[in-house]
Amino acid sequence: KAGVTQTPRYLIKTRGQQVTLSCSPISGHRSVSWYQQTPGQGLQFLFEYFSETQRNKGNFPGRFSGRQFSNSRSEMNVSTLELGDSALYLCASRDKNIQYFGAGTRLSVL
Amino acid sequence: AQTVTQSQPEMSVQEAETVTLSCTYDTSESDYYLFWYKQPPSRQMILVIRQEAYKQQNATENRFSVNFQKAAKSFSLKISDSQLGDAAMYFCAYRSMKTSYDKVIFGPGTSLSVIP
Numbered sequence: 202k203a204g205v206t207q208t209p210r211y212l213i214k215t216r217g218q219q220v221t222l223s224c225s226p227i228s229g230h231r232s233v234s235w236y237q238q239t240p241g242q243g244l245q246f247l248f249e250y251f252s253e254t255q256r257n258k259g260n261f262p263g264r265f266s267g268r269q270f271s272n273s274r275s276e277m278n279v280s281t282l283e284l285g286d287s288a289l290y291l292c293a294s295r296d297k298n299i300q301y302f303g304a305g306t307r308l309s310v311l
Numbered sequence: 312a313q314t315v316t317q318s319q320p321e322m323s324v325q326e327a328e329t330v331t332l333s334c335t336y337d338t339s340e341s342d343y344y345l346f347w348y349k350q351p352p353s354r355q356m357i358l359v360i361r362q363e364a365y366k367q368q369n370a371t372e373n374r375f376s377v378n379f380q381k382a383a384k385s386f387s388l389k390i391s392d393s394q395l396g397d398a399a400m401y402f403c404a405y406r407s408m409k410t411s412y413d414k415v416i417f418g419p420g421t422s423l424s425v426i427p
Contacts, residue, residue: 234415244402244417257414291356293415298344298406300415302356 202228205303207292212308219280222306226273226294233275234300235267238289247290250275282310313338315405315418323424324393331378332388332421334403342408345379345386346415351399359401362386364408390423398425 206225214220226233235247246259250269267277273294279286287310293300314337324330336345347359362370362379369377374394378387390397403418 236417243419246414246416249414259414289354293356299346299358299361301358302348304353304355 205292205294205301207290207303207306209306210304212306213311214282214308215311216282216284218282219278220282220308221276221278222290222292222308224275224277224292224294224303226275226292227296227301230294230296230301231273232295233269233273234293234295235275235277236291236293237261238291238305239287244291247277279308284310286310313340313343313405313407313416315403315416317401317403317418317421319421320419321422321424323426324390324397325426326393326395328393329389329391330393330423332390332401332403332423334386334388334418336384336386336403336405336418338384338405338407340407340409344406344408345377346404346406347375347377347386347388348402348404348417349397349399350402350420351396356402360388393425395425395427398423 208223232251234249238244249257253269264280269275289305291305293302316335343364345362348356349359350356360372360375374391376389400420402420405416
C-alpha cells in the first residue's frame with residue numbers, strides 16, 4: 202500500500218496570502234489528523250477528520266481550517282498568513298490506533 | 312489535560328552501545344496508549360513502538376524496548392546495539408482510549424546522535 206502522501210513538499214508564501222495543503226491517507230484509512238511542527242512549540246494537534254466530519258480541534262485560530270472528502274483525502278487551509286505560521290505541517294492517517302505520518306509540507310511565510 | 316515531558320533534549324550514544332531515552336506523562340485517565348515515534352532528518356515520522364496502558368508486559372520490537380511504569384507515569388525507550396540509522400529525533404506520545412478521537416499529545420522530543 203502507498204503511504205500517506207502530502208503535497209506540496211515545500212511552499213513559500215508572503216504574509217496575508219492563503220494556502221491550501223493536501224493529504225492523501227493510506228488506502229482504507231478514514232481518519233486524518235493534522236499537526237503543526239515548529240522548533241519552539243513542537244508538535245501541536247490542529248484537527249482530526251473522520252468520514253468527512255471534523256471530530257476534534259486543537260487550539261488554533263479560525264484562520265486554520267480543513268475538510269475531508271468522500272475518498273478520505275483531506276485539505277487544510279490557512280488564510281491571512283502570518284510569519285508565525287511558518288512550520289512543517291504533518292498529516293497522519295490512522296488504523297487500529299496507530300497513526301501513520303506523511304513526509305510533511307514545509308511552509309515558509311515571508 | 313494530559314502532558315508529555317521528555318527531559319533530555321539531546322543524547323548521544325556510541326555505535327553498538329545501548330541508550331535509554333526518558334519520558335514522563337501526566338494523566339488522570341487509566342486507559343491510554345503510549346508511543347515512541349522517530350523522526351530522522353528526512354522528517355518522515357515513523358512509529359517505533361507502542362504500549363497499551365492495560366498491559367503490564369513491556370513492549371519490545373527487535374532492538375527497541377520500553378520500560379513502562381504506570382504508577383510512576385514513566386515510559387522510557389531503550390535502544391540496544393545502536394546503529395547509525397538510529398540517529399533521529401525521538402518523540403514520546405500519548406493518546407487516550409477514552410474516545411475514538413484521534414488527538415495525540417507529543418513530548419518535545421529528544422535528539423539522538425550516534426557516534427561511529
